[in-house]
Amino acid sequence: MELRFDKKKNLEEGLKFIHFYAEWVKKVPNEVWSKQQAELINSFMLNAKNFMMSREKYLEMMEKK
Amino acid sequence: MNLNYEHGKIIIENKIINRLDEFVLDFTKVLEKYTDYVIVSRYVVVLLGRARGTEDIDTIIRCIDKSLFDSFYKDFTEKGYYFLNLEDADGLYEMLEEGMEIRIAKEDTIIPNIELKVSKDDFDRYSLDNKSEVIIEGNHLFICPIELQIPYKLYLSSDRDIEDAVYLWDLFKEKIDRRLLKKFMERLHVKGDPHGIEI
Numbered sequence: 001m002e003l004r005f006d007k008k009k010n011l012e013e014g015l016k017f018i019h020f021y022a023e024w025v026k027k028v029p030n031e032v033w034s035k036q037q038a039e040l041i042n043s044f045m046l047n048a049k050n051f052m053m054s055r056e057k058y059l060e061m062m063e064k065k
Numbered sequence: 066m067n068l069n070y071e072h073g074k075i076i077i078e079n080k081i082i083n084r085l086d087e088f089v090l091d092f093t094k095v096l097e098k099y100t101d102y103v104i105v106s107r108y109v110v111v112l113l114g115r116a117r118g119t120e121d122i123d124t125i126i127r128c129i130d131k132s133l134f135d136s137f138y139k140d141f142t143e144k145g146y147y148f149l150n151l152e153d154a155d156g157l158y159e160m161l162e163e164g165m166e167i168r169i170a171k172e173d174t175i176i177p178n179i180e181l182k183v184s185k186d187d188f189d190r191y192s193l194d195n196k197s198e199v200i201i202e203g204n205h206l207f208i209c210p211i212e213l214q215i216p217y218k219l220y221l222s223s224d225r226d227i228e229d230a231v232y233l234w235d236l237f238k239e240k241i242d243r244r245l246l247k248k249f250m251e252r253l254h255v256k257g258d259p260h261g262i263e264i
Contacts, residue, residue: 026066031080034114048177
């Protein structure tokens, strides 16, 4: 199978979701969006504790970025 | 989102504070004892509702003198933070003087971290002079004005940055100073209309 990646179409799809998400955030009370956001971010933060890279490697990676 | 935006102040009531917010609020409470600061870029959109993580919090500070930096270094170290860069206080201060960023995290962690740099151009200085105060659940922090944040994100121009710009536009288009937004878009030579940011 040959994969074709259309960068422009990918951005358009991303922006469609952003419009949809922003409208939802504007519509619901703060408790609702922030509760869902907290669940996601807290799980990222928990996972970050298992980050095994040394600070030297991390800084090297960030410099390359 | 129940969001009150007036005269550069953003009030978000009843927000559930997540662990990333806690990390940033704890850090900025100490930082503001030493200098003005403003948070820019990725964390700004997370704070304002986008559901995604960020590993570093981009923060701009005003230039501080060496003795104040020494106190800053000592205070953060005593409070359980460490500097990821392999430098002592003198070396870190030199890095800031040379326009480089330094990174600070809680002990035994790398992510999240604060990426701290000293203001170096007119946009950084404008952000500090006109910072927006965000009030959440009795806490406060300072972010770059939305009118500059949107063009800056477009200027960075990765897909993720464009999405962030569009998200902020969708959220604030009825509230922001469009004349000011247009001015910054012209100065940064960016266009919003291809992405629906029409001013």
